[in-house]
Amino acid sequence: MLFLRTKKAFTVVELLLVVVVIVILSSIILVSWQSSREKAENSQTAAAVRVFKDALEMYALDHGRYPDVADASKKACLGLEYSIDRCWRSGSEYVLRDNAFNNSLQSVYKDKLLMPSTKAKAREGAIFEGVRDTAPNTVDGKVVPVIAYSIKGNGACPVGPVLSRPDQSALLTFSSQPPVGGVTRPATATEPALCYISLPAID
Numbered sequence: 001m002l003f004l005r006t007k008k009a010f011t012v013v014e015l016l017l018v019v020v021v022i023v024i025l026s027s028i029i030l031v032s033w034q035s036s037r038e039k040a041e042n043s044q045t046a047a048a049v050r051v052f053k054d055a056l057e058m059y060a061l062d063h064g065r066y067p068d069v070a071d072a073s074k075k076a077c078l079g080l081e082y083s084i085d086r087c088w089r090s091g092s093e094y095v096l097r098d099n100a101f102n103n104s105l106q107s108v109y110k111d112k113l114l115m116p117s118t119k120a121k122a123r124e125g126a127i128f129e130g131v132r133d134t135a136p137n138t139v140d141g142k143v144v145p146v147i148a149y150s151i152k153g154n155g156a157c158p159v160g161p162v163l164s165r166p167d168q169s170a171l172l173t174f175s176s177q178p179p180v181g182g183v184t185r186p187a188t189a190t191e192p193a194l195c196y197i198s199l200p201a202i203d
Helices: 012-063 099-108
Strands: 075-077 086-090 093-096 126-129 146-151 193-198
Touching: 012 099, 012 126, 012 146, 075 086, 075 093, 075 099, 086 126
Parallel strands: none
Antiparallel strands: 075 126, 086 093, 126 146, 146 193
C-alpha cells in the first residue's frame, strides 16, 4: 500500500506569532539604539561645555573681560563646526556662529575646542550669553554671563552648577539653588531639557 507523505505547513496563527515576536524585538533594539545614541550625544556635549567653560574663565582671567560678541544680542554659538551659520533659535531670532569669538577662546586654550553635538528641533550645540545692557540674565539678582546647552532624555544636566528658574515665564531670571530634577527647564514633547550654568561676573 502506498502512503502519501503530507507536508506540514505553518498555520496563520503561527505566522502571526512570528511576526509579532519580530516586531517586539525590533522595537526593543530600536529603543536601546536610540538611548545609546542620546547618551553619546549628551556625553560629547558635556565634554565640550566643560572645555568652553574653562576657556571662557581662562580668557576672562587673562583679559579682565569675556571675548567680544559681534551680535548685538551678546549671544554666540560655542564652536565653529555647525552645518550653517547659526545654532539656536531664541524666540524669533537666531544665535549666530561667531568666528572671532571662538578664535579668541582658542587663543587661550592649548587643546582643540570640542564641538557640542546635541541636536534638537531649534537648537544645536551650546551658546554663550554675555552681559547685555538691556534685559540681562541675572542669578540671585546679580547680572552674569551664562552658558546654555541642551540634553536629550530624562537625565540631569551633566555640567554645573546648574541654575534653576523659579518662574519659568521669567526667562532671564535664575537662582543658584539646584533645580528640581537637575535641569533648568524640563524636556517637553518636542524639546529636550535645557541647562543653564553661570560664569563668574567681571566687575
